Amino acid sequence: MRSRLGIKIDHLLERTFPERRLFLRSDSDTRFIRLRPSTQLLAFSGATVVVAWAIIASAILLMDSIGSGNFREQAKRDQQTYLNRLNALSEERDLRTEEALAAQERFNAALRQVSVMQEQLLESETRRRELETGIEVIQATLRKTMQEREIARDEAVELQAALEDGGTALPSAGGAGDGTMDLLADALAATAAERDKVVADAQDALLRADEMRSEIRLLEEKNDRIFRQLEEAMTISVKPLDKMFSQAGLNTDSLLKTVRRGYSGQGGPMAPLSFSTRGETPSEHTLRANRLLDQMDRLNVYRIAAQKAPFALPLKSPFRYTSGFGPRWGRMHSGTDFAAPHGTPIYATADGVVTHAGWSSGYGKLVKIQHEFGIETRYAHNSKLIVKVGQRVSRGQQISAMGNTGRSTGTHLHYEVRVGGRAVNPMIYIKAANNVF
Structure with missing residues (x-):
């Protein structure tokens, strides 16, 4: 027996969906379909x-x-923003390049000025020594002149006494007394003239010595100004290089020794610089000049070392960083990736010798360059190689073109720096040189 709820639901359905019949007629038969309220629902x-x-x-x-x-x-919009940012970075990079070139010009001009000042300093030092020697000669001559003046004065006194004694005895001697008196008078006059000449020479020597002392004092002041200018120039030039090599993790003392060993031959750029002291105790000026020349030598060594360490960028065209040094996707990414259009020129970041130029597994077309100080750089995924094994390259020389060879997901350069066979972050070297080059 159906429940009251079911009966009420059926009544509601019949009111909303009343029972209908659909007749289906054919040529020989007629059928109908009964549509119950539940079926319609x-x-x-x-x-x-x-x-x-x-x-x-x-x-x-x-x-x-x-x-x-x-x-x-x-x-x-993002693409346009990125392009604008890329253009801004490109302009900023071009500006930094111009500033680096201007800084290089200023550095070269400073070196030329240092060379001129060095010559002036050497000339001033030589002139000072000559003046000191001249003063010593004048002083010796003056002492000798004073001694001769005293001797002449004593002789004059003796002649005067003899003349006075002779004057009392000459009248009794007749005509012979007049000849003796004339002889003594002539000797006395000659002695007096010689004495006056010695006194005049001594006064001239004293005046000349005073002039030489004034000239030496002016030369010393000039030398001090030259020293200060050179010391300031060396401080401005050497300290940034010290900081650059230290930030790159290079031992500066070891680096300087290595470079000096490489240029120890005669006539090389590392010829020793010093003043000759002629066996004497070095003066303060000499010690100061030698310290300055040591700084100049250090600057020259740094200049050579900077060419041999990878402080430059491997790209000169606009680019973007796509991946840095460190762990990535559970693996160690041992370099830095730079993305740019296919075929973008790639350049050596330092002087060195090509040790590999060919295919290398996941690296694709790879270039390896061995530099000084146990440093090696690698340039991977190239589309074209321009150098060969054994070839010596310079910093800024094109070695390959950017591509997508090997294990790569897109056109880019994979750039590595290895020290003693161990991969280090290339950005250490690139950032260290930002304030120098």
Whole structure:
């Protein structure tokens, strides 16, 4: 027996969906289909679900289309922003390059000025020594002149006494007294003239000695100014290089010894610089000049070392960093990646010798360059190689072109720096040189 609830539901359904019959007529027969309220409800519910699904699907597609348009617009805006940023970085890099060239010109001009000042300093030192020697000679002559003056004065006194004694005895001696008196008078006059000449020479010597002392004092002041200018120039030039090599993790003392050993031959750039002291105790000026020349020698060694260590960038065209040094996806990424268009020129970052130029597994087309101080650089995924094994290259010389060979997901350069066979972060060297080159 049906429950009252079921009967009420049936009445509601019959009111909303009254029972219907569909007649299906053919040529030979007529049939009908009875549509109960429950069947109509089921059909209506199915149709409603289908329509709702169609509406929701259409809305989703419409929203996706709108969202895709927004994403495309956003992607275009991001791309334009990236291009603007890339152009700004390119302009900034060009500006830094111009500043580096200007700094190099200033550095070369400073070296030329240092050379001129060095020559002036040597000339001033030589002139000072000559003046000191001249003063010593004048002083010796003056002492000798004073002694001769005293001797002449004593002789004059003796002659005066003899003349006075002779004057009392000459009248009794007749005519012979007049000859003796004339002889003594002449000797006395000659002695007086010689004495006056000695006194005049001594006064001239004293005046000349005072002039020489004034000249030496002016020369010393000039030398002090030259020394200060040179010391300031050396401080400005050497300290940034000290900092650059230290930040790159290189031992400066060991580096200087290595470079000096490489240029120990005669006539090389590392010829010793010093003043000759002629066996005497070195003066303060000499010690100061030698300290300055040591700094100049250190600067020259740094200049040579900077060419042999990878402080330059491997690219001169606009680029973007795509991956840095360190762990990546569970593996160690032993270099830095630079992305740029296919075929972009790649340049050696320091002087060295090519030890590998060919295919190397995941590196693709690879170039290896061995530098001084146990440093090696690697340039991977190239599209074309320009150098050969055994070839000596200079910093800034093109060695290859950017590509997508080996285990690579896109056109880029994989750049490595290895010290003693161990990979180090290339950005250490690149950032260390930012304030120098």
